[in-house]
Amino acid sequence: MAAMEITHGVNINATIDSARRGTDNNIEIVVVAQTPPTGDGEERKRHLQLYQAALSGDWDTAEGIYELSEGEVNARITKRGETALHIAAAAEHTHFVKQLVRKMSTEALTYKNNAGNTAFCFAAISGVEALAKVMMDKKRDLAMTPGRGNLLPIYMATLLGHRGMVSYLYDETNGQLTDGDRIALLVALINSDMYDVAWKMIRAHPGLAHARDEHQLTALHALAQKSFSVFKLARMKKLMHKQALDLIQYLWERVVLLDDATISRQIGEPWPLIFTAAERGNLDFLTILIRLYPDLIFKVDQDTYSIFHIAILNRHEDIFRIIYQIGSIKNLITTYKDKEGNNMLHLAAKLLESPSRLNVIPGAALQLQRELLWFESLGGALYFVSFIDDHSRKIWATCLKSKDQVLDVFKDFHARVERETGKKLKCVRADNGGEYRGPFEKYCREHGIKLEKTVPKTPQQNGVAERMNRTIVERIRCMLSHAKLPKSFWGEAMKTAVAMINLSPSVPLEFDVPNIVWKGKDVSYTHLRVFGCRAFVHVPRDERSKLDSKTKQCIFLGSEDDEFGYRLWDPKEKKIVRSRDVIFFEDQTIEDFEQKEKVESATFIPSNSNPRPTQQLPLMLANHGGDLQNDDNGGFLIEPLVGDSEATNDDIDVIPEQDMQEAPDEPQLRSFSLCFGNNKLVLEGYTDADMAGDVDSRKSTSGYLMKFAGGAVSWQSRLQKCVALSTTEAEYIALTEGGKELLWMKKFLHELGLVQENFVLHCDSQSAIHLSKHPTFHSRSKHIEVRYQWIRDAMEMKSFVVEKIHTDNNASDMMTKPLPREKFEFCRKEVGLVEPPKLNFTN
Structure with a gap:
């Protein structure tokens, strides 16, 4: 990955130019702090402070300056003509940008720096959609304001591979783009493998199938340049692969409707695309073109090479095999000779005689x-x-x-x-x-x-x-x-x-x-584990007595293709052992565990400033390691322990401050505790689902989360067992799974003697809730597996109540999809994950 510095907008433009020329398809943009103020005296000082605040996202400092000097909100603060909005957008500080945009005038949003880029261009280049949305909410035409080189922001985002930003900007600008904008963008989308957005564009504007950009290239020329392995990536990117092939088919079907002379110009100018595809090993591309227009097999270049000659020269065996599918015509093509009189057999022989060719092009397996x-x-x-x-x-x-x-x-x-x-x-x-x-x-x-x-x-x-x-x-x-x-x-x-x-x-x-x-076949990754991690190996019965431990602690070393099981190192017996019955703790090493065990087995972190013993509570929470601790507000904390899994509260003691100072240094990590105690002993649930989130199987993910007394006590995120045909079906399946868990926990609370009037399960899909309450919808949902219809019986029996909740307030969102930081922080607090209070042992 190439790191490009941004110094007041100059190198951002160098980055764009580099990507546009195709010299780097994987570019990281790094903002570097320098001294950029303009003006003299107090103004220079203010500009420096604003620049530093925008660069670090310190809105409080910037707001203080703006309150004293309102005119600085729209001011250019660098020698390169950037406003604070330029700097904050380039540094990807969403909160700072949101607050600043509220204060700025709409005209100031269009200010360009000396290189010709607006702050919105910087947002597009960053790939952070939230930045673009904030600015466009105030001024809708920002996306159509070009930057340096007369490039639109969507084109910049495409060159740098920001798929989410490109999709958002296309939806916002589709009706405003010119024909020239569209073909240039289409070629860029194909070069960046954004076939989903390219499909949107080509379906809305079929004439782009044979349009040319400023370099006289068509969309098919861009697809022809794709290397063979890009289309071979079906194993890793099945959806992208299918979209690319469908796009080729769609474009070529429209080109072959033209007359022969126009078709020849389409595939031959400014360079013959079929020979480029053959050189790159683009088998899928050639297969589609030849199927619809067989005359292509007779085409030759300036050296009298057909696609089969080029396949030999570049060792693309799969492309050469097409010759066996054309019947007796192959006898004619094999007689083609180049300018030096060489036919296909001569070319193959000359290739094997040339050691330099073996160094450049990988040959058959075991060739070198x-x-x-x-x-x-x-x-x-x-x-x-x-x-x-x-x-x-x-x-x-x-x-x-x-x-x-x-x-x-x-x-x-x-x-x-x-x-x-x-x-x-x-x-x-x-x-x-x-x-x-x-x-x-x-x-x-x-x-x-x-x-x-x-x-x-x-x-x-x-x-x-x-x-x-x-x-x-x-x-x-x-x-x-x-x-x-x-x-x-x-x-x-x-x-x-x-x-x-x-x-x-x-x-x-x-x-x-x-x-x-x-x-020649797919491989498995299920056996992979972290090298050197802590592991527990099962000790066979004949190697231990009745009172010996059934496991021993080892270090994972790996697994080999010609050996079954895992290889591990026994640090006590100083030897390598092999076993298939192993439990791994991949986030721990032996040294980490032994160090933490020494500290935490003798350290108690109280939930308030006064050290006191832990009160035992008659409540066992499944699937949560740790111990319960009282909280001053009438609740309690589950404080996670990193020590032995069999540790109890009896292992925890209060130690003096001076003893703690002698403990080994711990990594400075941000830790959280699961907190209960909102004075309401109420059990409630939340459910959510994504839609076809698994790229390979197209299955959706169900997630549910159960809260009791203000904290999470049960949760699950799991791939659904069947493919949902709609978001309603996916949410309905998730609702059923959450309902089963809620009913089980309801019975558990009843066994403990806790009585609750209503048990509520929250769902953010109104259609899924409606489906669960109205059996008349059965004709539209009869394909849904029978076991998921259980929720209707549960609703009729009034085992619990399903209520609608706004998606912004759904705490189970984090179980099914990645979230923005603000939403994730909301979900974390909603389920009771809080930072424990700092230690204070003073009187």
Whole structure:
């Protein structure tokens, strides 16, 4: 990610230009503080204070200045002509912007800095929708006020990939855009993979299918330039993939309705898009075009190359396979020769004879292997050897005690990969180390493997292996540091680092996954755990006596493809153990736990300023670790304990202040306690659901939250078991799940002797509430699974009451979707999560 500084708006524009040229598609904008005041004397001082306040979001300071000098609200405060609104918008301070906009005049909102950008442009570039909404609420035409280079804010947001901002601005400006604006924006949307907004635009304006932008490019030209792996990302972005293919189909269906001469111009000017697609490996694009317009297979470029010739030159096997689907026509195309008289077979042979081509373009699996050697690990290993497949970029790595083991390890590797793939290993590239001479060279000759050795002191010739070696070492260092493990565990960290690389999207593969490319099928991530985390391993019955603990505490080291279960380190017995029965605490390391246990087993944090013993309450709350503590307001706190899960209130003592000062330093984290005590022993519930939030299955998420005495006692956020066809159905399913939980807790309270007149379940969907109360809607909802119709019987039996609540007051919103900070803080307070009072042991 490239970091671009903003100094009074100058480099923001450099960022836009960079993105517009396509030189960087992943740009982070960073606001840097400098000294920008204008004017002299007191005015200069005020401008400096306003600049610093806007940069840090300090509205109180800015408001004080404005009360004394009202004219400064609309003033330009920097040498580059920015107002305080420019600075606050660039720094993404929503609250500051909201307060400032209320005071500013509508004319001042359109002020441009010396580079030509308004504050609204800065908001669009930031991607924070709330900033744009605040400004547009006061002046609706801000979105159509261009910035530097005559670029509209929506175009800037598109170039920087802010999907939410682009969608919002398009809905606001759709009717105001010109034809030129629309085609330029459409091409930019495609380049930024925003196919959903592109679909909105093309459906509303079909004529854009063959329109051209200022560079004479059409939407199809932009789609043709997409690399093969972008359309291969269905595994990770299925919806985006489908939208892209549907968009290609829609555009091309309208182009083929034109006459042949116009079609030729559409696909041939300013450059032939089908040959670009073939060079990029864009199989899906070519398949759609050829299906609707078969004559494209006869097209050739200035070198007399068809798409099949280009597929050979760029090693795109999938595109070349199209030739087998065109019948006897392939016999004609295979005779095509270039200007030097080479046909397809000649091109393929020349490609294999050129070592430089192997360095540039990944070939078939095992075409070229790159490997390297790399102090003492568990088991006494001093090195590791790694093998990298040049096509899939999959890595195999093994620890070595000495370098003379390289040949034996290579033999095992050779047999394994050839058995897995059914293909022969053709070429190996290594550095010029002694371990690759003599026996190693002989083995390669006997098996027909070409051994390429780099020139001494020229590591760049084996750059892939050298860079991967550095990546692995850096990850080992970070993993050992995070897990607080000694260097002797480097071998285990190395295995985990390699496994993570093989399971992660790779830039050379254009974000495909090495293991998927190697195996040709999807991989699982369910076995992944945090390296070095605290874990409890089940002790088999034959390894313990009746009074021994059934678990032992270990450190998680990883899991391997050729081993079942997990590998763990037993710190007491100093050995590696394997087990499948393990419980993980992935947010803790052994060192963190032991340190916190020493402090917190002897520390009591009271709920007021006077230390006093904890009063035991006859109430057990399920699923919440911690102990109950009295509160002065008649309520009580659940204070979370990080110590042993079997700790009780008897383990907590009050200690003097001087003893606490000797305790180890704790991380400065913001902690909360679950607080009960609003003097109302009332149980009430809240439910909510999103709509098709899971991209892969399109299932919705149900969430419910139960409150008692002002604090949360039960909650759940879970993917629904069926696909909801509407928001009403999704909310109805969530309402049913929440109703079942509320009914269970109602019976539990009755067993405790607590009586409540009405039990209320809150829902923010009026249609879902109406559906639950009126069985006559059955004809419209008969597809909903039977088990969710239970809520109607519960309503008729008056087991509880369902009431409408405004979505802004629904505390269960945080169970189903990410929220803005203000709404999240509201939900946190609503469920009783409060910051505990500070310690005060003075008399």
